Amino acid sequence: MKKKRVIFTDLDGTLLDHYTYKTDAAEETLAILKSQNIPVVLNSSKTQQEMLLIREQLNLTSPFIIENGAAIYIPVGYFKAQPQDTVLENGFWVKSFCQPKEYWLSLLGEHAMAYRNDFQGFSQLTDAQLAELTGLPIDKATMAKQRQFSEPLNWLGSEQSKADFINLMSSLGATILQGGRFLHVSGECDKGLAQTWLTAQYQQEAPQQQIITIALGDSNNDSAMLEEATIAIQIHSPVHEFPHLNRKHQVYQSRLDGPAGWAESLHDVLLSSLTNE
Structure with a gap:
């Protein structure tokens, strides 16, 4: 064949x-x-x-x-x-x-307030802040923020806090993936x-x-x-x-x-x- x-x-x-x-x-x-x-x-x-x-x-x-x-x-x-x-x-x-980004932002806002000091979401960052964080030029950082289905997080908290956060969001139906730099919150997709x-x-x-x-x-x-x-x-x-x-x-x-x-x-x-x- x-x-x-x-x-x-x-x-x-x-x-x-x-x-x-x-x-x-x-x-x-x-x-x-x-x-x-x-x-x-x-x-x-x-x-x-x-x-x-x-x-x-x-x-x-x-x-x-x-x-x-x-x-x-x-x-x-x-x-x-x-x-x-x-x-x-x-x-x-x-x-x-999976569901659009707005759904996951709503879940984070309603259920993850206890972790609000442990992460920065892309939606919270300005284009300039994301450019500084990633090393991307400003125009490419702008494109990186145009998420349709997910919210990447820059994790600032401890590993234990991250594990607890992942357990919480998973219980709410989110899929959490660890990328090379960021923690990604999205739906049942991979x-x-x-x-x-x-x-x-x-x-x-x-x-x-x-x-x-x-x-x-x-x-x-x-x-x-x-x-x-x-x-x-x-x-x-x-x-x-x-x-x-x-x-x-x-x-x-x-x-x-x-x-x-x-x-x-x-x-x-x-x-x-x-x-x-």
Whole structure:
């Protein structure tokens, strides 16, 4: 059976350098993947506006997944038919998985007042404050604040306070994910669920092909994506441990950090084998 590979990748700390947000070390590999007609699906905590800009800069035309799996954006015409349960929005077929940001802000306001000194939400920060916190230029910090489905928190409290907060919000129906920098409050969605749904669309498009998914990530909010993929690649981070995984088969770890590790791993795991087929 012919194989079709699809790459699902995190951005911050994975395809983007943790400190500089640059992709230089991965650009040659991206060009090779494009020449091999292997889709690269961005699967990130970033907003739609951030993803559109990065997608344009990297010359990608594939679907992308925003805000830790909250919604998938598929370019109109990418598949032969519009997938079920999607809506048309500005040239994309959009599949959403959870309630809007306003719902989570309301929950935080009503139930998390005891922790109000333990975190700063993106909604509380000015564009300038977020730019200083993240090292992003002011225009990109503005885009980072345009959340549709989630509220990232800059945690200031203790680890015990964080654990208590997570338990509280989880009891109220929220899903709390720890990213490379921020704690993300959202609904019952994650990168793995979105990846699985989109993989099913690729399979439906090409029923005679075997879909091989390769996921790359560096943080615990990537764990669900890595668990669900055919091949999981954990990218080394300069600031934290590899994301936790329960699976043991087809798991690889990069030696290098960020985009350099991204390129290194895909050459070792994927591109070297393509030449032998």
